[in-house]
Amino acid sequence: MELFALIFGSIFISNIVLAQFLGICPFLGVSKDIKSAFGMGLSVMFVMILSSTICWLVYTFLLVRFDLEYLKTIAFILTIAALVQLLEMFLKKNVPALYKSMGVYLPLITTNCAILGIALLNIQENYNLIYTLANAFANSAGFTLALVLMAGIRERLDEADVPDAMKGLPIVFFVASSMGLAFVGFTGMI
């Protein structure tokens, strides 16, 4: 039950984009159409689960052991960058179809602060491995949800009569803040 609360809370109540304000860049950049937004969301899910797990292992079995907890930020960045590189090469060789569909998103994810943020949050909250996995899954699902919702709204915005000065990104910021307010409505459900 506690695990369910964690997953539900991460997706809706403290949504990574709309409540924690992590990963805003792809939220605004890759939300022009639903298809690419969903592709980006799945790629982030894949990398986030993998990197959270490995970062948790690095922290627990390496940094804690040598009393180097304060190095976690730089160690995690190193881990994530190497991991995404390795993943890209692996996919290119063994799963070319998936590599092609992820395309340019994969290297972009390296610099996505949501990945590092969740890896650090898992440590901060003292999660064990199972909770770390659940948290990474839930947060990336929340990220995908926010991205797809945003892309759906933007596809309709393209056909709406937006005032000249508001065209493009300005109206998207309005939409993003309204979505953030809407998600505040989930607060207190658990």
Add this chain to the structure above:
Amino acid sequence: MIQAIVILAVMGGIFGAVLAVASKKLAVETDPRVDEVLSVLPGANCGACGFPGCAGLANAIVNEGAPINACVPGKEKVAKEIAAIMGLNAAPETVRKVAQLHCNGTFDNTKPLYEYKGVMDCHLAVTQFGGPSYCYYGCIGLGSCEQVCPFDAIHIGENRLPVVDTSACVGCGICANQCPQKILQIVPINKQVHVRCNNRDKGKKAMDTCKVSCISCGICVKNCPEGAITLLESKAGSVAVIDYDKCTSCGICVAKCPRKSIHLDPPIDPELTICEQPKEPEGCAACAAKSVCGLH
């Protein structure tokens, strides 16, 4: 302190070593010719070939057997260079193609049906009673072709019809696809005779619509020595259409046409292009397409 440096160095070293091994083990064999072909392509990423950018075309030529003369703005020069890389004989001679408009419904020749005051877009205007021109089949004249041309080669002239700048046009066909009336056609540059009408009405109705409309009388069909002209039948009616494969630009039909809707254009020098000295493209795809032709 020393412990921290050592641990991070070891971590970095391990990751580096793993990546180094992986890059060798997981290396994907790529055909070196792909890069060579890519280097001779103009790099404009205009999409006229139908592949996603120049890299897409290079890959398609080497791996999927796409034609080596598929690059439209590159013309024969690029096709020959690609032929050399691919070890094929020189590309079959390609004649440059340019867009031609099958309408002459200027202000003098036809009259407006109503005053259009909406968005300056042919597709939208067509939805309003078939467009603001009295002719249901002719040019709308709001410049949707001008807006989409990546080479700045088509402009709405003084008499509201688009004029093709044959020195800049590369025959990519983007305007022809965009035109809601489908009256732009990509035609070999050495063809001089063009039917400047798309009106499908019959006899009197066609005459009332426009001073230079085709009335489907069939005189051109009977007089063409090559049999190159046919009356294209459609649901709405028929219009004279030239088969450019057969046309020799003799001009007999031009002299015989009672409505003066077939035109004999002066020959265009196919060498006369502003794309003669391609510059190294820079910037985004749209600017790069223009810079290849030395416009910017």
